[in-house]
Amino acid sequence: MPWWIWPIALFAVSFVIGIVAVLAGVGGGVLFVPIVGGLFPFHLDFVRGAGLMFALAGTLSAGPPLLRGGMASLRLVMPLALVGSVASFAGALVGLSLSTALLQTMLGILIIGIAFVIWYLRGADSAAVGADALAALLRLEGQFHDPAAGMTIDWRTHQTLLGLAAFGGIGFLGGVFGLGAGFANVPALNLLMAAPLKVAVGSSGLLISVINSSAAWVYIHRGALLPLIVVPSILGVMLGSRIGALLLGVTPAAMVRRLVIVVMLLAGVRALTRGLGIWT
Amino acid sequence: MDLIKSDRALRELYARWLDIATKAGFVISLVCFLLYAGRVLPAFVALEELPRYWTLPVNQFIRLTGAPSGWAWLGELGYGDGLNLLAIALLGLVTPLCYARLVPALIAERDWLQAALALAQLAVLLAAASGLVAG
Numbered sequence: 128m129p130w131w132i133w134p135i136a137l138f139a140v141s142f143v144i145g146i147v148a149v150l151a152g153v154g155g156g157v158l159f160v161p162i163v164g165g166l167f168p169f170h171l172d173f174v175r176g177a178g179l180m181f182a183l184a185g186t187l188s189a190g191p192p193l194l195r196g197g198m199a200s201l202r203l204v205m206p207l208a209l210v211g212s213v214a215s216f217a218g219a220l221v222g223l224s225l226s227t228a229l230l231q232t233m234l235g236i237l238i239i240g241i242a243f244v245i246w247y248l249r250g251a252d253s254a255a256v257g258a259d260a261l262a263a264l265l266r267l268e269g270q271f272h273d274p275a276a277g278m279t280i281d282w283r284t285h286q287t288l289l290g291l292a293a294f295g296g297i298g299f300l301g302g303v304f305g306l307g308a309g310f311a312n313v314p315a316l317n318l319l320m321a322a323p324l325k326v327a328v329g330s331s332g333l334l335i336s337v338i339n340s341s342a343a344w345v346y347i348h349r350g351a352l353l354p355l356i357v358v359p360s361i362l363g364v365m366l367g368s369r370i371g372a373l374l375l376g377v378t379p380a381a382m383v384r385r386l387v388i389v390v391m392l393l394a395g396v397r398a399l400t401r402g403l404g405i406w407t
Numbered sequence: 408m409d410l411i412k413s414d415r416a417l418r419e420l421y422a423r424w425l426d427i428a429t430k431a432g433f434v435i436s437l438v439c440f441l442l443y444a445g446r447v448l449p450a451f452v453a454l455e456e457l458p459r460y461w462t463l464p465v466n467q468f469i470r471l472t473g474a475p476s477g478w479a480w481l482g483e484l485g486y487g488d489g490l491n492l493l494a495i496a497l498l499g500l501v502t503p504l505c506y507a508r509l510v511p512a513l514i515a516e517r518d519w520l521q522a523a524l525a526l527a528q529l530a531v532l533l534a535a536a537s538g539l540v541a542g
Contacts, residue, residue: 130454134444168458172465180495187429187501194422201417201509205524209531216535227464265520270411337528340502341535347496348538350476351465354491355457358440361498365433 130355133167138359145185145367150374151387155364156182156306158387161238161394164231165401169356171227171234175305176346177357179219179339182306184361185368186336192372197271198329203284203322206265208337210291211298215338218302219345225303228402234304235399241310242391245384248314256321261287271326284320293319294334301335302342309335413516417509424508428501432494439494443487451475451486477538503532 140162141155148155160178164171193199222230258268268283284290293315301308312331316322322330346352400406442448452460452472460468469476475483475492483489506529513522534540 128458130458131444133458169461170464170468172468173461180498184432184498187425187432187498190429191422191426194418194425197415197418199418200414201421202414202521205521205528209524209528212528212531212535216531216540223465266410268410269414337502337506337532340499341532343499344535344538347492347499348477349465350469350474352492352495353457353461354440354443354488354495355454356461357495358436358443358491361495362433362437362440 134355134359137163137167137356138363141181141360141363142367142370145364145369146371146374147383147387147390148185148364149189149368149371150383155185155368156301156308157238157241157310158390158394159360159364160305161234161391161398163360164234165394165397169353171230172223172351173353173356175222175230176343176351177353177360178305179301179343179346180352180357181360181364182309182335183339183343185364186332186339188365188368189332189372190336193329193332196329197269198325199333200267200269200322200326200330201333202265202269203267203316203326203330204333204337206267206287207290207294208334211294211301211334211338212341214295214298215302215342216345218299219342220302221299222303222305223345223349223351228404230304231398231402233402235395235397235402237300237304238391238395238398242388242395244314245310245391246388248318256283256285258283259285259287267320269326271323273323273325280323282321282323282326284316284322286320290315290320298338301338302345305342305346308338413518417512420512421505421509424505425501428504429498432498432501435497436491436494439487439491443491446487448485448487448490451483451488499536503529503536506532 144155144158148158156178159181160174164174262284270279270281272279297308297311309331312334313327316327316330317324452474460472468474480489480492484493506525510522510525513525
C-alpha cells in the first residue's frame with residue numbers, strides 16, 4: 128500500500144475518535160492506542176508516542192472552554208498533576224524498556240478491564256464533605272455554576288493523600304501505555320475525592336494536558352515520535368473534539384457509551400491476541 | 408481578593424495563554440505537515456521508505472535509518488520530518504509556557520503554596536523537556 132494512505136486513514140480515525148471521545152466522556156488515548164496498535168502496521172513504540180501526543184493535543188484544545196466555564200479547577204489540578212507527571216515520566220521510561228509482546232498483552236488486559244470499569248461505574252453527584260487537613264492547606268475548593276441544573280455549587284474535596292497516591296499510579300500507567308487515562312482520573316476525582324462530576328470531568332482534561340506534557344518528552348528524546356503518524360493524529364483529534372463538543376447536546380450519550388465499550392472490548396481482545404502471538 | 412475571584416482570574420489567565428498557544432500549535436503543525444507530506448521540503452527518511460521501517464521497535468528504527476534522537480533533530484530542521492518534530496515539541500511546551508505565566512500571578516497574590524507547586528511543576532516539565540533524565 129502506498130505510504131500516503133496511512134496518514135489519511137490516521138486523520139480519519141483520529142477525527143472520529145475525537146468526536147466519540149467527547150460524546151462518551153472518555154479520553155481519546157484509550158481508544159486510539161488499541162485501535163491504531165491493532166489495525167495499523169506501526170510498531171507499538173510509535174503508536175504509544177502518538178497516543179500521548181493525541182491525548183495531549185485533544186486536552187490542550189478542550190482546556191480553555193473548560194477553564195472559563197469553571198469546570199476545570201487549577202487549584203485542584205496543580206498538586207495532583209505534579210505527582211502524576213513525575214510518575215508518568217517514570218512510566219514512559221519503563222514502557223520503552225519493556226518487550227512489545229508483554230506490552231501488547233498488558234495493554235489488552237488493561238483495555239478490557241477499563242471497558243468493564245466504564246460499564247459498571249456511574250458518576251456520583253457531589254456529596255458535602257469536610258476537607259481534610261491537606262485539602263484545607265491547599266484550599267482544594269471552589270464554586271461552579273451548572274447551567275443544566277440552574278444552580279451554583281460550592282464544593283470541596285477530601286481524602287487528599289489517597290488522591291495523590293491514585294494520581295501517582297494513574298500517571299505511571301498512562302506513561303507506560305501512552306494513554307491519557309481520563310477513564311481513571313474522573314472516578315478518582317469524583318468518587319474518591321468527592322469533586323462534583325462536571326468538575327471532575329473538566330479537571331481530568333486539564334490534568335491530562337499537564338501530565339502528558341512530561342511523558343511526551345521521553346518519547347521525543349527517544350526518537351519514538353514519527354511525524355507521519357503523530358501529526359495527522361493530532362490534527363484529526365483537534366478537529367474531531369471541536370465537532371464532538373458541538374454534537375454533545377443532541378446525541379444520546381448512553382448509545383455512544385455502549386459503542387465505546389464494544390469498541391474497547393474488540394480493540395482489547397485484538398491487542399491481547401497480538402501480544403500472546405495468537406493472531407499477529 | 409477572595410478565593411473565588413482570585414481563582415476565576417487565574418483560570419482566565421491560564422485559559423487565555425492556553426487558547427493562543429494551542430491555536431498557534433495547530434496552525435504550525437498543519438503548515439509543517441503540508442510542507443513535509445507535499446514534498447516541498449526533503450525528508451530525512453524518504454516517505455516511500457518509511458513503511459519498511461515503522462514496523463520496527465524504535466531502537467532498530469534509529470539504527471537502520473540514522474534518524475535523530477535526543478535534541479539532534481534541531482540540526483535537521485531543513486528536512487520535513489525534522490521541522491515537524493519542532494511543531495510537535497512546541498505542543499509539548501504549551502503547558503510549561505502556561506505555568507510560567509501563572510507563577511508571577513500567584514506570587515503577586517502572595518499565594519505562596521500554589522506558587523511553589525507551580526514552580527515545582529515547571530521544574531519537572533523543564534527537566535523532562537531537557538532530555539537530561541530521559542536516558
